Amino acid sequence: MRVLFTTYPEKTHFLAMAPLAWALRTAGHEVVFAVQPVFTDVITQAGLTAVPVGGERHLWQLMSRHMHWLPAGVGGLPVPYDAAEWHPGDVTWSYLKDGYELQVSRWHKMSNVPIVADLVEFARSWKPDLVVWEPTTYAGAIAAEACGAAHARLLFSVDSLAVTRAHHLRLMERQPPGDRADPLADWLGGYAHKYGFEFSEELVTGQFTISLLPRSLRLEADLRYVPMRYVPYSGAAVVPSWLREPPGRPRVALTMGLSTADHGAGYVVDLPDVLEALADMDVELVATVSEAARDRLASIPDNARLVPFVPLDALAATCSAVIHHAGFGTLATTALHAVPHLVVPWDGDGPALGRRIAAQGAGLALHPMQATGTTIRDRLLRLLNEPRFRHGAALLREEMLAMPTPNELAGDLEELAAAHRHAPLAGSAIGGG
Known part of the structure; x- marks a missing residue:
């Protein structure tokens, strides 16, 4: 099968993804990483194939000028994702709604808007069977849905994103119809409309999640998690x-x-x-x-x-x-x-x-x-x-x-990809942004 990986330009996140990419490649699958041009050298130094997509503008450029751009919450995680560890009764609708508005406009758009159009175009051309995306690189989910591929998040930490999302959906149902704001769904839904499909929560949390954390360290939502053992890799190195x-x-x-x-x-x-x-x-x-x-x-x-x-x-x-x-x-x-x-x-x-x-x-x-x-x-x-x-x-x-190695997981991913693939949808030229 063909497997497309994608991430915003963060080296440590790529390093966590590389062992699975190698495992799939050595199992005989075609594997590429679609990333911004500034990040292609990091991919190729690991012996993997890079496809440049999007422009040079990226999150770290902005953060270098505005270090306050992602305000930390009480638990160290950005607002509103710090609420993932709170008691459910302490999580408020206004905190989540305002927090999502902030992070969609700053963090998520900055990480994704520069690559979405090119990534969708490449995915429709290359026709991957499976897209594996870094948990905040929602462009991967958009491209997968646009071309009919199965898709999964590769999660290397506590799932504060999905747990916070579950809190948001739970509290949103309790609000009057006129106050059910959902900045993340509105933004991702615009891309769904543009590329000819309907918004679903799979654009936020994937069809399934590959998790590298052992169970004793996890924080999870009510989703399907597929465990995979972490394989240490820090890039090119020499042992002194x-x-x-x-x-x-x-x-x-x-x-x-x-x-x-x-x-x-x-x-x-x-x-x-x-x-x-x-x-x-x-x-x-x-x-x-x-x-x-x-x-x-x-x-x-x-x-x-x-x-x-x-x-x-x-x-x-x-x-x-x-x-x-x-x-x-x-x-x-x-x-x-x-x-x-x-x-x-x-x-x-x-x-x-x-x-x-x-x-x-x-x-x-x-x-x-x-x-x-x-x-x-x-x-x-x-x-x-x-x-x-x-x-x-x-x-x-x-x-x-005791967790499955990347090589042991490769066969399971073939079955999961086959179960989740669907016929590609016709594109549309409206909406999005």
């Missing part, structure tokens, strides 16, 4: 010679993730404060730190090794603990090596994932406002000295290893 030598004392990794570095955001922790607090501990601290940040340091402790990048899959295998920001790739790679986590989440889904790691017993989580050198030292000592965290990490690893 020092990493091949067993550490002489407990090794601790400190990493704040690819996205933070790539997009120029600051570190959630005060790096000099943390280095000083851990300087007299009998550990080897390996911290991934940009060269610019390293140059600003007055001194580097003797027990610290600062590197701009090292493949986490190789590093985590040698560690006794990992301090990280709860980015999904970092969290899942650490979990696969049964290493305890000290989570200092930045924003987005980080706080939700950090809370779940702590509740599962595989580590501890700190609110960024609590993340001083002293508190990080205290929590790290607990991870190293209390066996229960190693036990919790081992259980989490077993749970992940």
